Amino acid sequence: MKKILLGLVLLILSSRLYSQQLNIGTYNLRYANATDSAQGNGWGQRYPVIANIIKFNDLDIFGIQEGYYKMLNTLNDSLPGYKWIGVGRDGEQKGEHSAIFYKADKFKLIKTANFWLSPTDLTKPNVGWDAALTRVCTWAQFKEIKTGYTFYFFNVHMDHVGKVARFESSKLIISKIKEFAGNAPVILTGDFNVDQNSEAYTVVNESGILKDSYLLSPIKLANNNSFNSFNINKGGTGLRIDHIFVSKQFKVKRYAILTQTYQGKAPSDHYPVVAILGN
Numbered sequence: 174m175k176k177i178l179l180g181l182v183l184l185i186l187s188s189r190l191y192s193q194q195l196n197i198g199t200y201n202l203r204y205a206n207a208t209d210s211a212q213g214n215g216w217g218q219r220y221p222v223i224a225n226i227i228k229f230n231d232l233d234i235f236g237i238q239e240g241y242y243k244m245l246n247t248l249n250d251s252l253p254g255y256k257w258i259g260v261g262r263d264g265e266q267k268g269e270h271s272a273i274f275y276k277a278d279k280f281k282l283i284k285t286a287n288f289w290l291s292p293t294d295l296t297k298p299n300v301g302w303d304a305a306l307t308r309v310c311t312w313a314q315f316k317e318i319k320t321g322y323t324f325y326f327f328n329v330h331m332d333h334v335g336k337v338a339r340f341e342s343s344k345l346i347i348s349k350i351k352e353f354a355g356n357a358p359v360i361l362t363g364d365f366n367v368d369q370n371s372e373a374y375t376v377v378n379e380s381g382i383l384k385d386s387y388l389l390s391p392i393k394l395a396n397n398n399s400f401n402s403f404n405i406n407k408g409g410t411g412l413r414i415d416h417i418f419v420s421k422q423f424k425v426k427r428y429a430i431l432t433q434t435y436q437g438k439a440p441s442d443h444y445p446v447v448a449i450l451g452n
């Protein structure tokens with residue numbers, strides 16, 4: 174009987190506790206294109222820097238935006254031990270991905286799926302509301318191998334034009350989190366294309382499910398805007414359009430907008446945003 178009770182206690186503890194630290198991130202990679210290359214900001218010269226930033230900060234799991242299929246495989250080749258999941262917003266491997274990268278030796282992928290940001294058909298690519306483009310959200314359930322701790326991770330890139338689309342997308346994502354994750358721990362990352370003063374941001378931050386990790390963190394290193402337009406001199410006033418939201422089960426210890434550069438250039442037109450979670 175004692176062994177059974179001890180087993181039950183250990184099982185309960187393993188479902189509630191994660192490792193001492195989880196390093197989370199979100200990073201808009203900037204899609205590969207000829208115009209950027211002509212201006213000296215080509216993907217081929219940027220991705221090794223991006224990979225080193227990820228490795229140096231030892232990110233355990235992170236969401237990316239604007240990644241084409243070939244880009245993601247190239248980046249993954251520079252990140253030993255990581256795997257990624259997701260689909261293109263135009264279906265399968267087509268178009269930009271809102272992919273999730275994770276350490277394969279630390280997390281077991283339980284399940285994953287995608288839904289499109291639309292009021293009509295969430296199962297296939299289509300433009301929602303007043304958006305300019307199709308937009309997709311990739312999500313997954315993970316189990317930390319060492320502890321058995323399970324959680325959900327959602328990643329998204331909201332439309333850059335449609336104000337209604339961003340507002341409605343926030344509502345949709347919250348409803349899907351409720352549907353898929355229930356009361357389980359949740360992390361939501363993404364380029365929301367709106368700062369912390371917007372209605373779309375408020376829908377998420379005041380949902381009662383998620384809170385901005387920036388607000389929860391006692392230690393912040395966020396002296397720049399998260400969007401830089403490939404201009405390292407564009408400091409800004411602390412407007413954040415790239416966000417990491419977490420549910421109440423996580424304790425945020427540190428938060429930062431990382432502004433590392435190379436040869437006087439930014440490795441993307443966004444800076445990566447990271448949050449360190451602890452217990």
